[in-house]
Amino acid sequence: MSAINISYVEKCLLECILEIQRMSGEEEVPIKVDTCPLKDLAGFDSLRGVETTTYLSIKLNVVIPSDGQGANLFVSPDGRRALTVREIAQRMVTLIAKRS
Numbered sequence: 001m002s003a004i005n006i007s008y009v010e011k012c013l014l015e016c017i018l019e020i021q022r023m024s025g026e027e028e029v030p031i032k033v034d035t036c037p038l039k040d041l042a043g044f045d046s047l048r049g050v051e052t053t054t055y056l057s058i059k060l061n062v063v064i065p066s067d068g069q070g071a072n073l074f075v076s077p078d079g080r081r082a083l084t085v086r087e088i089a090q091r092m093v094t095l096i097a098k099r100s
Helices: 006-023 046-060 085-099
Strands: none
Touching (some): 006 085, 046 085
C-alpha cells in the first residue's frame, strides 16, 4: 500500500463525520481539523465514533484494528483525552504505516 497523506485522511475524516452527523439528524455545523468531535458536536458519542471509524476504513480501503491502539481513534491511546480531527487523522496515518 502506498503512503496515505495526512491531508487526505483529514479530508476523508471530515466528510465521514459530516455524513454520520447528517444521517443522525443533527444540525449541520462547520467542522474543521481543530474540531474535537466528542466535545464539540451535538450527539457525537462513542457509538458515532465507531460508525465514523467504520465508514472511514471503507472510504480509505484500510483495515483499522479493533483492539489495542486502534480501538477508539477518537480518544488518546491512554483513554484520557478526546482528540481533534487532526489528531485522529495522525493516528490513522500512523496505524496505516505500521500495517504496511
